[in-house]
Amino acid sequence: MARKLATVAAVCCVLVAVVAAAPAAPAAGRPGAGVRPGLHLPAPPVDRARAGQLKVMPQDTDPVPAGELATVRALVVNDGSDRSQAFTVVVTLPQGTTPEEPFFPENCAVDGLTVTCHYRKGLPAGNSAIAIIPARLAADATGVLNGGSATVSEDTAPDAADTGYYDVPVADAVLS
Numbered sequence: 001m002a003r004k005l006a007t008v009a010a011v012c013c014v015l016v017a018v019v020a021a022a023p024a025a026p027a028a029g030r031p032g033a034g035v036r037p038g039l040h041l042p043a044p045p046v047d048r049a050r051a052g053q054l055k056v057m058p059q060d061t062d063p064v065p066a067g068e069l070a071t072v073r074a075l076v077v078n079d080g081s082d083r084s085q086a087f088t089v090v091v092t093l094p095q096g097t098t099p100e101e102p103f104f105p106e107n108c109a110v111d112g113l114t115v116t117c118h119y120r121k122g123l124p125a126g127n128s129a130i131a132i133i134p135a136r137l138a139a140d141a142t143g144v145l146n147g148g149s150a151t152v153s154e155d156t157a158p159d160a161a162d163t164g165y166y167d168v169p170v171a172d173a174v175l176s
Contacts (some may be wrong), residue, residue, distance in 0.1 A: 053080030054087055054123065058150040058164045063171035066141040069100065070168050072133040072152035078123040085122050085154045089131045091115045094145040094168055097135040104132040118155075141170045 021123055035045050061086040062168040074091050078084050092148035108117040108131070117131045131150070145168040 014047075050053075054078055054084055054152045054154060055162050056089065056150045056152040056164045058091070058148065058166035060166050061135075061168045063169040063173045064137055065135050067139040068137055070097065070137060072135055072148065072150075072166065072168070074131040074133070074152075074164070075130045076119075076123065076130070077126055077151050078125050081125055082125045083122050085156045086118065087122065087152055087154045088119045089117045089119070089129075090151045091117070091131055091133050092149045092151075093133070093135050094147040096138045096141045096145045097148075097168060100134045100136045101135070103104070104130070108153045114136075122154075135168065136170065137170060144169045 012017065057075045057077065059073045059075065061072055064070040072091060072093065074089055076087070076089060091114070093115070095113070097113070099110050099113070099115050105114060105117055105119070109116050115131075115133050119129055123129055137145070148166040148168060149163055149165040150166070151161050153159075
């Protein structure tokens, strides 16, 4: 019995050593990406925060009468495993609106219908941040104003951006 246990323990230790010494997976996009040669084991998990794991979730605004102020909110979530680097949120308002201060965060800059906000400290894993952009609806706005978007990207990886879309519904005026 003791000899069988020693044999099982030796085989177990050899397998652990072989798996630990296996070469790293090839880079994504190359043949065999994600599989270790000869062992057919999945590659180690990717550091998700470094793979563009900031996600933006803009929210449709509440219905607002023409000429009034709507509040656009773009929620950013870090669903990666590490703190993100500094990041930027770009909110593009739909036609028929005009950005109107104050913004949150306060460092947002306006260029036409585009509001750009910077978050210099990054975002811890599992946490969220928000950009709040007041937008004045045109006096003649009707229906639903489409074409609003919010994009988030780490400043060090702008190509790994995430974009979401939202609408601004115009409430019917109440006549008294």
